[in-house]
Amino acid sequence: MPSTALYTDLSGYYDLMCADINYQEQSAYVRRLHDLLGNKGKDYLDLACGTGPHLRHFIDFGYTATGVDINQPMLDIAQLRCPEAQFTQQDMSHLNMVTQMDLISCFLYSIHYNQSIAALTECIASVHRALKPGGLFCFNAVDKSTIDNRDGIKRQLTHDDSDFSFQSNWYYCGEGDLQQLQLSIERTTNGITEQWRDQHPMVALTFAQLQQLLEPYFEVHIFAHDYQRITPWENSAGNAFFVGIKH
Ligand SMILES: C[S@@+](CC[C@H](N)C(=O)[O-])C[C@H]1O[C@@H](n2cnc3c(N)ncnc32)[C@H](O)[C@@H]1O
Structure with a gap:
């Protein structure tokens, strides 16, 4: 029986486990991408936001922030870290937002928590609906x-x-x-x-498959998995950072 105790009973240890992750650098990278390729708006949604470390940085950058996560114990910690943000407990495969966003992110390979190609396809379509014209969808992924x-x-x-x-x-x-x-x-x-x-x-898929799923909805750009600089992805690398600009 698969267990995801880390996001429920052990959620209090999540930030300890991630103590080495440079959330500031990751957030600054996505902010730069948004400045370069986005629509200049400031409404931001983080999917699978966990305990809210990226949301904290985006609030500090001046964005209006919303977090979605399927596990309430993670959202409870995120709410303490980001009292200014709105949170909703949702499965990102069936994302349902009342207002549209300028930027939607999904960090730490969490896009793979869509547990089938069908669920991922539904997630991509619902992210597209949740974005304003010219809005940006940013996430990292691994090629199976x-x-x-x-x-x-x-x-x-x-x-x-x-x-x-x-x-x-x-x-x-x-x-x-x-x-x-x-x-x-x-x-x-x-x-x-x-x-x-x-x-x-x-969900496990190749980057070619992922690109194919995104292309009906987005102009797709694939970047090297390097948060220090924005450079194109080299075809052989198994990790990459995907950016979709809403058609
Ligand atoms: C690896 S953590 C990443 C958290 C945060 N984005 C970060 O970078 O630290 C994955 C998160 O995805 C959430 N999650 C898992 N399945 C989900 C789903 N179907 N919809 C929304 N959130 C989900 C988990 O509860 C957990 O908080």
Whole structure:
């Protein structure tokens, strides 16, 4: 049975796990893309916003911010971090917004939480409806044909008298349109270790497929996965940053 405890029972540890992520840099990168390619408006929506770190930066940049996430415990933390923002608990595969946005983002590969090609297609169509003319859709993605199941990231740290170990890796069996994000979380307090293992089912596809899904709705640009500079994607790289400009 797949578990996503990290976003529910363990949501209080999410920011610890992400302590090494440079949210400021990622937000500044998307803001630059929006300045270059967008419609100059300031209504911003972050899909799968989690605990709201990107929203915080965009509010500080002067945007009016809204966050959508499927898990209320994540939204509760985001609301504390961003009291100025609006939040709604929604599945992004059936996104339903009352007002249209100028910029919609989805960070940290969360677009793959659409759990099938059909769900992703529905998400893309609903993002298109939720954007104003000339609005921008920005997200990063991984190409299933480049996933190496041996690769992973491990982080260890101490917090509140406990030692934590977080491990994450992609798993793709080599066929079909499902991959997994596998996470292992260990907490050791006074010599007693507790362990949780999460398996998050996510949609798997190639960049060629993803481009094909986006093109009926957006002018598509693909950039290198490098938040320090805006450069074109090189065809062989398995991670990339996608930008869609609403037709
Ligand atoms: C890896 S976290 C990313 C959070 C945040 N964007 C960040 O960069 O730290 C993924 C988030 O996606 C949310 N999520 C998972 N499935 C979702 C769905 N179908 N619709 C909306 N949010 C979803 C989870 O609750 C979690 O907060």
